Amino acid sequence: MTKKTTLIIVACALLAMAGLAQAQTGTTTLSVAVAAEASLTVLTGTTTLATTGTNFSIPYTGTTNLNYFIRTTKTGGTGTLTLKVTADFAGTGGPSVATPPSTGDALTYTCTVSSPGTAATGSQTASTSASTAFGTWGANASSTKAGNTASAAWSLTDDPVYATGTYTATTTFTIAST
Numbered sequence: 001m002t003k004k005t006t007l008i009i010v011a012c013a014l015l016a017m018a019g020l021a022q023a024q025t026g027t028t029t030l031s032v033a034v035a036a037e038a039s040l041t042v043l044t045g046t047t048t049l050a051t052t053g054t055n056f057s058i059p060y061t062g063t064t065n066l067n068y069f070i071r072t073t074k075t076g077g078t079g080t081l082t083l084k085v086t087a088d089f090a091g092t093g094g095p096s097v098a099t100p101p102s103t104g105d106a107l108t109y110t111c112t113v114s115s116p117g118t119a120a121t122g123s124q125t126a127s128t129s130a131s132t133a134f135g136t137w138g139a140n141a142s143s144t145k146a147g148n149t150a151s152a153a154w155s156l157t158d159d160p161v162y163a164t165g166t167y168t169a170t171t172t173f174t175i176a177s178t
Contacts, residue, residue: 085128086170097128109124112150113135
């Protein structure tokens with residue numbers, strides 16, 4: 001090996017070591033505040049209510065499916081799922097939640113809520129003036145990452161005074177968690 005080659009190798013080695021000598025390190029502390037959360041996805045965008053009866057004895061029925069996502073605080077945490085009819089059935093002569101055409105007419109629903117939620121018990125009467133119960137959960141509750149299932153099985157009285165036609169109403173689900 002020539003002196004020139006040896007000198008180049010030594011110079012490269014010294015430059016490489018000089019670069020290593022200047023290396024610096026640093027650290028960071030990661031902090032995350034995990035809060036209570038709640039959200040939902042209504043899976044049935046339009047719920048069609050239908051009857052199989054021919055003598056007004058069988059109500060119009062249908063099912064709305066949804067997924068809910070929750071996390072509550074460890075101590076004292078709570079959560080609720082409610083619903084409200086935010087736009088009553090539109091049109092003249094049809095069904096109405098706020099002012100039914102006949103005594104006894106009602107839009108009702110029965111809830112199912114998978115664990116960790118607890119469904120409201122029994123049949124609930126939908127309202128245009130107040131939110132009604134659907135489901136609850138307590139402290140330190142959490143859904144799966146993919147969400148948990150819930151559904152509303154609707155029932156609307158089949159009243160012979162309803163004028164023929166198609167009537168629509170809007171129901172809003174509200175979820176909250178602390």
